[in-house]
Amino acid sequence: MGLLYGCALHGAIDTLLAVPDVIPIAHSTAGCSYYRAKRRGAGAAIPATNTQERHIIFGGASRLREELRNAAQIVNGQLYAVVSGCSAEIVGDDMDAMVREFTGSGKDAVYISAPGIRGDASAGYEIAVKSLLGETWEEPRRDGKLVNVWGIIPWTHCGWLAELYALSDYFAKIGYRVNTLFGPEASLDNWRRVSSAAINLALTRHGLPAARYVAERVGGEAVSPGLFPLGAQGEFALASILGADTAAAEASRRKLDWQFAQSARFYYERVAQRTFSVVSDAARALAKAVFLTEELGLAPQSVVITDASEGEALPELAEFAAEHGARRGRPVRLLFSDTESEIACFLAEHGGEITVSDVETSAPVLTQSSFGAAGAERLMEEVFAQAAALPSNLLVRRDEN
Amino acid sequence: MIRPADREKRLGLITAYYGAPEALLGEYAAGNARQRMRTFTQSAEDEISRAVEELRRIPCRGELCSPADDSAIIIHGPRGCAMAGGDSGTKLTEKDSIMGSEKKLRAEIHRVYNASRPKRIFVVTTPVVAINNDDVLTVCAELTGSLGIDILPVVTTGFKNKSPENGIDYARRALGLDAAAEIREPEASAREGLLAGRRVYIALPPGRAAAYIRAVSSGSGGNIAGVTLGYADKTEATEEVLRLLAGLGLPVHVANNQDYELTNLLKSAVPDLFVGETDNVLTAARLGIACVNVSVTPPEAFADAAETALGYSGFARRLAEAPGMPARYSLRALLRPGGWYIKPEAKL
Incomplete structure (x- = not known):
């Protein structure tokens, strides 16, 4: 039990590690880059300065210089990306100068300021993406x-x-x-x-x-697309905004129709009229909640948003909660949290009979895409598997909160 | 709050060395084990995550400090620091770093207390809090009084020590316990002839390393291909390992999660079996080496695990074909002698 997502530094390193030509170099205290590998299971031991007390007191720029010099000898990469942690930013190490000096030796490098105090993993993603774009712009050939x-x-x-x-x-x-x-x-x-x-x-x-x-x-x-493109509707939405052919979406729609048809008996014996909760990031949570209500006919009990704070403007989500709160005559509870213990407590009190979650807490998830008709099929399977484990007699189900 | 004496000072602990075990034995015998430093390092664990691990393991006044046993661990720092393993975090931002973090800490302690009514709350501090010198002790003392439960600060910094092992002592000190004594590891199981003709590389802290060296060589007839110690210090366990290696004519390598160094040494040693903890097992497995992860294998199951690992190393062979750090290390770097960038540390 802990926090689900890391900080800006973690988001930036994850983003850079997903581009094979790039070598991220963490300029931070030991632990910072280790935690993300430990938690996410990525396991990549990236170059990291692991700064000590002397670097906090006297500055860590020279430590970064020697790390860069040796990293270039040891690790092959096309672009070395120095990502700064909190301590280096707070003490004011001149990382820009070290990177300029390094690029003077003929290597490509970029300094990316992504200390954890700057936000969550999504902030790090945005910072890293913009930095990579800044390094790679070319004249557009449309x-x-x-x-x-x-x-x-x-x-x-x-x-x-x-x-x-x-x-x-x-x-x-x-x-x-x-x-x-x-x-x-x-x-x-x-x-x-x-x-x-x-x-x-x-x-x-x-x-x-x-x-x-x-x-x-x-x-x-x-x-x-506004709503995350889940289900055949999502495929239609993408085709529509591109002005593309909808034949693929129509084929997906027909396949999903068959899946609904072959699930119907089980649905009316085990699934119908159940309540549900969703735990996911804002985009996928809303898409799943809409699919489960509008296409699977389940009643929303609560939604947990793992990547946003309560103050963030998420008008579509507020609209969904208000609409279904009015429809059901009881509020659809919302929680904005990425703290696992808090989410567990909330679900114990406000969870639906079925909880769909795409939060990776222990075992690695390999195939779980929420996109399109395949995403909808996976979601239906998740619901059906949970429903199969519930008492079949709907009259004995527990009272809703 | 009195900080415990660092293991570097108390036990002469070092985290970087590659060379003759006799020379290191000599330094310890003379009482002047020299600190070395690396001019190239990779992601490594720090004392914060080790402190949290220890809090979950040691008895708190007769009970275990896990959430199930009514303790909660708050990591007081930016949100990424909470990935060290706490139950929650104060998620400090730039504003908190400038304006002070006490308000956030009070709020999180109250939230945790109201949510789960724990018997005690540990507040584990992090680099940002240490650099800014935020007053954690007063907040903990005040809320201990007002909430009527123990709010116990664990004053880790993430940068004052070289070894994560210090985290164990910070955790114990928070509970009023003495620094951890040397733990004698239980013997690992052995089977005569099991590892005959096999070369085995061991990467473990000294106490465990000594136990597995015995199980591999004298117990199961295997040959030690090399040893990496997570740290070395002036304990009997380190001395035993150094003497064993000296007898075998092997160098000793001391490193905490240094992927390149270990990759380099494993490529030279070419072991049939690797015995280590999770992080180092990942390094060895990426080279296609059969592995026993002693983080999850109890000592009494070692012989069975070794036999199975040697017979079924398909995952490691598959992993060796996947992209990862070994494929990114330059050939020139892999041909250099191990630990070429470890050098004596200048005294300040």
Whole structure:
């Protein structure tokens, strides 16, 4: 039990590690870069200065200089990215100067200021993405079928790799190509092609700053489906904003129709009229809640948002809670928290009969993409599996809170 | 709050060394074990996560300090620090770093107290709090009085010590216990002839390393291919390991989670079996080496685990083909002798 997501430093390192040509170098105290590997299971032992008391008192710039020099000898990379932790920023190490000195020796390097005090992993994602863009801009050669996908944060979002692959497959079906920026096929060459893409798609609100940044700087269109594209409806929404052929979405819709049909008996014996809770990041939580209510006919009991604070403006979520609160005559409870113990306490009091969660707390999640019809099928399976474990007689189910 | 004497001073603990065990034995015998430093390091554990681990393990006045036993651990620092393993964190921001973090700490203690009514709350401090010299002790003392439960500060900094082992002492000190005494590890199980003709690399802290060296060599007939100690100090366990290695004519390597150094040594040693804790096991497995993870394997199950690991190392072989750090190390760097960038530390 602890916090689900790390800090800006962790988000930045995760983002950089998902681009194979980039070598992140943490300039921070020991532990900072270790925690993320330990927690997320990524296990990459990146170069890290592991600064000591003497570096806090006298400055750690010289320690960074020797780390950079040796890292270049030991670890092959096209771009070395120095990511600063809290201690280096608070004591004011001149990392910019060290990186400039290093680049003077013919190596490519960038300084990325992402101390943990600057925010959560999504803040680190945004900082790292903008820094990488700054290093890789090229004159745009407009490609009307190339799409940059923003807003899926490597290792932070559960099933991120599966989701990126699923999106890539879908775009291929509708005649577009995803510019692969993260994962095994990503490269700095692809980052140089960012400026050529006609479409900058922000799948979550964390992708909006990058999509808008690129669009404002080199043109191209920044678009967002609004609701995360879950289910056949999500596929239609994506095709619609691109003006693309909807044949693939229609095929997905037909497949899902068959899945609904073959689940119907089980549904009416074990699932119908159940209440549910969702635990997820804001984008996926709302998409799942909408699917579960509008397509699966379940009643929302509560929603836990793991990547936003209560003060953040999430109007669609507030609207969903208000609408269903009015429809059911009892409030749909909302919790904004990434603290596991707090979430567990909340669900013990306000949890529905079925809880769908895409929060990775222990075992690695490999295939869980929330995108499209396949995401909807996985969600239905999750609901059905939980419902199968509940008493079949709906009359004995526990009272709702 | 009195800080416990660092293990570096109290026990002559060192975290960096590669060379002859006889020379290190000589330094300890003369009482002047020299600190060395690395000019290249990789992600490594610090005292904070080790303190949290210890809080969950040691008895708190007869009970275990886990949430199930009515204790809560708050990591007082930016949100990333809570990934060290606490139950919650104060999630400090830039504003808190400038304006002070006491308000956030009070609020989190109250939230945790109201949510779960623990019998005690540990407040584990972090680099930002230490650098800014935020007053944690007063907040803990005041709330101990007003809430009527123990609010116990664990004054870790993340940068004052070289070894994460110090975290154990900070945790114990928070409970009014003495610094941890040397623990004699239980013997690992052995089976005659099990490892005959096999080369085994061991990467463990001194006490455990000594137990597994005995189980591998005298107990199971294996050959020691090399040893990495998580640290060395002036304890009997370190001395035993150094004497064993001296007898075998092998160098000793001292490192805390240094992936490149271990990769380099393993590529030279070419062991059939690796015995270590999780982080080092990941390094060895990425080279395709069969591994026993003693973090999760009890000593009495070692012989069975070794036999199974040697017979079924498919995952490690598969992992060796996956991208990762070993593939990123330059060939030139992998051909250099181990620990080439470890040098004596200048005294300030």
